[in-house]
Amino acid sequence: MNARPRAAGAFAGSDMSPPCSGRTLFFFEKPSAMRQLQRFFRSPNTVCVAAEGHLLAAAEPGSIRPEWKPWRFDALPIVLATIPVSSGTNRSGQSHEPKIAAIRQALHGVERVIIATDPGREGSMIAWEVLEHLGWQGRVDRLKLGALDDVSIRRAFAALAKEPASGERDYAAYLEALCRQYEDYHLGLNGTRAISLRLRPPAFREPWRFGGVQTPTLAILADLEDRIRAFVPQxxxxxxxxxxxxxxxxxxxxxxxxxxxxxxxxxxxxxxxxxxxxxxxxxxxxxxxxxPPRLFSKDTLARRCAKRFGWDPQHTAGLAQDLYDQGFLSYPRTESEVLPEGQAADAATVIDAVASVLSDMRSVVSRDAVPLIRRGVRGHYVKDPGEHHAIVPLRKVPERGRLSADQFRLWELVAKAYLAAHLPDGxxxxxxxxxxxxxxxxxxxxxxxxxxxxxxxxxxxxxxxxxxxxxxxxxxxxxxxxxxxxxxxxxxxxxxxxxxxxxxxxxxTEPPRRITRGELPVVMGRLIDQVDDPAVKRALENPVNPNEPKGLGTAATRDTILPKLLKSRYIALANGKDPAIEVTEVGLAFITAVRRVFPAYGDPVGRAMFEAELAEIGRAATRAEAVQRADAFRQRTRARLDELIAAISRSPAIDLDPSLIPPGQADDRPPTPAMRAFAVSLAARKGVTLPRGCKSSISVCRAFLDAHAGPRAQPEDSAGQPGQPRVPSAAMLGYARSLAAARGINCPPETETDFDACRRFLDAHAAAPQRGSGAPRSSGVKGQEPTERGKRRGRAARAPKEAAARRRA
CATH class of the missing domain: 2.70.20.10 (Topoisomerase I, domain 3)
Structure with missing residues (x-):
């Protein structure tokens, strides 16, 4: 499978085969990791490059084909064999093109590439996507750095020497990540557009965002919301x-x-x-x-920090990544809560290092005490912990003053869990x-x-x-x-x-507890705990790794789901240190629509089974096998898209009372003067009271106008919504009213509900003279007629204002 369109002429003048120079290029995920390892390199034949996360970004549909830029249902589904990519940007908005050019230059004369990005699918993708984009066809090996302390680095190099096919297996992990991106891109693009154009309530102005993981995650929360609302205390x-x-x-x-x-x-x-x-x-x-309790996975660590410190899971993940980059913690994006048996011999050294920082632990952990090693299913050490082991401290320990307060609190939490795991039972x-x-x-x-x-x-x-x-x-x-x-x-x-x-x-009796912000990643990863049917529980078990049952998303991506649901106003957060998640009426209406049209996308268990099949791509033993599985997955994705669009095309829009739509989190701006004036006049004409905040909050004002003056037009024109008139915007109505007041006339009733009628009114009266002003205007000199030059100046002064008003309309 040609996973990405390759850059033509990336190695111009060659057959894209590497020379026999003996030079090796190490590809790191970020400069901080590169600096940790560069002290191990003494050979002049070693070249190091570092990315900055993903250097390539998927192209927007409109940049691929202009006809895909407008949201039109008849253009769906939009399906690509591969997703075109181009240079992305960093957080400051600067292009990654210079970095890509530097990597292109560094690859010249290289015989072997060793990928040393963070272990896992995302790390593999960061390197492979650039190598394929540049057309690299030489040897690739994979260095898996579970931690960045000296001992872990040496072990990683020893493991690399024993795995001649590490690059082949890593390419399979890259293809799995690529297929996840392929599905996310197409589902988000087609599902969001189709549902927004056909199923979304007319009063809801924002897109109804759709995703392969976020939608079934919302379904879990919506089902719980239904149980809570239906609960009758007894x-x-x-x-x-x-x-x-x-x-x-x-x-x-x-x-x-x-x-x-x-x-x-x-x-x-x-x-x-x-x-x-x-x-x-x-x-x-x-x-x-x-x-003692289990060691921490990424999700259980996020849950504990949310409970104890009130941290958002993304904040916890960022702190853990910082500590990993500095060599104080093992790799943090892990789903495992156990360690490999081979690390049992490290316990005494690590415990002694931890106690040197947490001096109060010296009374608990004696220098002469032998750490207790618990093995087996109920212990902390197993033969195979999975792709990554639990998050643990390392021999390299921090100085209190060198870390931020939150960084040290997180390290201390992980360190104490490690100490507890090696002490006797209570x-x-x-x-x-x-x-x-x-x-x-x-x-x-x-x-x-x-x-x-x-x-x-x-x-x-x-x-x-x-x-x-x-x-x-x-x-x-x-x-x-x-x-x-x-x-x-x-x-x-x-x-x-x-x-x-x-x-x-x-x-x-008490209703079910709401899932909290810190608990959501755990719920997604341990879907097995949310079901009661024994047959379904058995289906969610993971024979490959019993400690990690089938779930939704990956450890690296689960933290991103809640912000997406919040942005779409499908959920809201209550108050508290670790706030509970409540599903809004918009979220309930969205899930109802999805399950009515395409139930498979609203089924969390079905999605977990689907993702387990997707994970088989990454377990392929050879590149050819991985390519074959990836091709089959992409074909299946395209077939599901066809079914989704066909089902949506046959379904009516959801009816939702505009007053039930929660305000957008970012809509704290004051309303425009036109919106404010329109709301005041509308309230007076209909004999209703303006809601509190209508004159100070654009979201409150917009909800009032939607409820009493009709919704705004859909993103698609009227041809995409047969029988549904296009509604003028609040700015158009405000301008029409100001013109009517200036001219001393009344706005026709149809201007408030019909876009074309409002446009005709504006066209007819925007340039017309005011009533009673038929006589020529004075130039300012008594008894003198205005000159032609003065008339032109007046028209020139008015033209930009009228044009701007029309553009706003």
Whole structure:
């Protein structure tokens, strides 16, 4: 597969084959990584170049064919065999062309290219897309740098020497990334245009953005939103048995079964029996071992930082990337929470380095202590952790003053998790007290429990911070413990006790918890936790790597989904350190439209299965196999596009009350004077009150005008929407009203709803003289007629203003 159109004559005057010079070019993702490795290079035959992220950008449709620039339904689907690319720009807007030219020059005389970008599909794509764009056909190898400390770098070079086909396998990873881009480009382009032109409510002014990952992610949130809105609270009952023992101790036992008691009569029957109970207590003492939590993946680290610090996942990802670039953390864009068994020997050295910075850990981690290595499915070390292992600290440790406060907090969080993973289990002495009460409904168990810390184990790392909070499954309702915990008096097994009284306590069921900003990447990656059907759970399992079930998107891209959903106003964030995500009426309407037209794109599980098939491209053993799989994927993508456009063409637009459309986040500007005047006159004519903020917020003013004066025209002309008149803009209406007032006439009613009628009114009156001004205007000299030159000056002065007003209209 020719993944990209290659630059003609990139190696002019040659057959694009490298010379036998022995020179090697290292291709880095960024200059900071290049500087970390350059100290290892002594040979004059080594050349180093660094990109700056992606140097190439996909071409806009209008630059490929002019007829693709307007949004017209009859031009869809727009399908390309390959996506043309050109030089992109950096964050400052400067072109990457000089960098590409420098790489082109550096490739002359090179025999071998070693890609040393960040490990993973995106890193592979950053290098390969440039090499293919420049027409490179020589040998390519892949150096996988899981970390940028000296030991990790040497290990990466040793692994490279043992993998003669590393470039072939890396090309497969590049093709997978390229196919992901191919689908994203075509779905975003065709789906967004088609849905916006045909299904979007007329009052909604912005595009209805569509994407292969963001749409099923929104479906997860919308389904949860529906469950929350449909939730009806229900009372349920727990029975408390207050009793005294023969030794004089007093305690309370609870009957709170998993199958909640929802019948008050049943609760009363149990209470009455409990109130008359007496008998022996069953007391059990046992030690409960508590293993340390998993290490961090990119998503679980984002979740913990959101919970603890209130950080946006993108902020966490940026800090982790900075620490990786400086050689303080391992590669951060990982889905794994475990380490390879081969790194177990590093634990003592890394722990000692960490303790040299976190000096308070010296009391927890002794220099002579041997780190505890937990292996296997429930441990921290496994034979194959996947493409990348968990995020961990390295031998190279930071100085507190050299990092920002947030960078150090993140490093400390990861470092403490690593320390905890190599310390003994915590041990709790747990005591449970139970009584069996006979009732007319059968025997019922009443119980309570309590525990004390016998040995803190790994929890000593966290000290006064207490244990890390239990991570509940996002989107699920909280479950109460069957036997509430309490401080327990000394009670012996078999000790007699009798009831003092029994009470019924009424509680209320809670709706599912909303997914928070920090939890969304975890939900996308662990879709398996969101489904209850055992068959679906089995389908989402990943036989290749059981620790990483099938999900939506990749670790490198999940953080980008929430900003896209916010920009489209499909969701809104509540208040709080880690705000909950609420789906707006626009988001619900969008998902309803997608599922009505093409259900597959609104099915998160189906999408996860689809992405698992896409990942097979990257697992191809040879380049030929990867090319074959990529070609089949692109054909499938084109077929799905045809089906999508055909389905949309047969569907009507969604009806949505304009008042339910939330204001855009960036629409905090004041309305234009024309909009403000039109809103005031419209409110007076219709006898309605202007909403608060209508004169100060353009979004509020626009929503008011949409609700009372009709929506603005669609991006496509009336030919694309049969039977739907084109509506004049607020600027046109404002100009028409000002002209009418100046001329002392009334605007025809049709000018407010019909674009052509409003245009005709403007054309007829924009240059006409005002009423009562038929006499020639004075030149300023009494009794003197205006000269022809003065008339020309007047017309010249008025012309730009009238032209500008028409352009605005």
């Amino acid at each position: 009372d349920f009952f727990k029975v408390a048995l207050h009793l005294g023992t023969r030794s004089g101790a007093a305690l309370t036992l609870w009957h709170a079964p998993k199958e909640r008691i929802v019948d008050a009569a049943v609760a009363e029957t149990i209470r009455a029996a409990a109130a008359a109970w007496s008998g022996p207590l069953a007391v059990e003492h046992k030690d409960v071992r508590r293993a 041990i709790d002495a747990r005591t449970s007290v139970a009584a069996e009460v006979g009732t007319p409904l059968g025997p019922k168990r009443f119980a309570t429990s309590g525990s004390v810390v016998r040995a803190p184990g790994w929890r000593a790392v966290y000290g006064s911070e207490a244990e890390p909070e239990a991570d509940l499954v996002p989107g699920k309702a909280r479950r109460e413990a069957e036997a509430p915990s309490a401080r327990l008096p000394n009670v012996n097994d078999g000790e007699d006790a009798s009831a003092a009284r029994a009470d019924i306590v009424t509680a209320m």
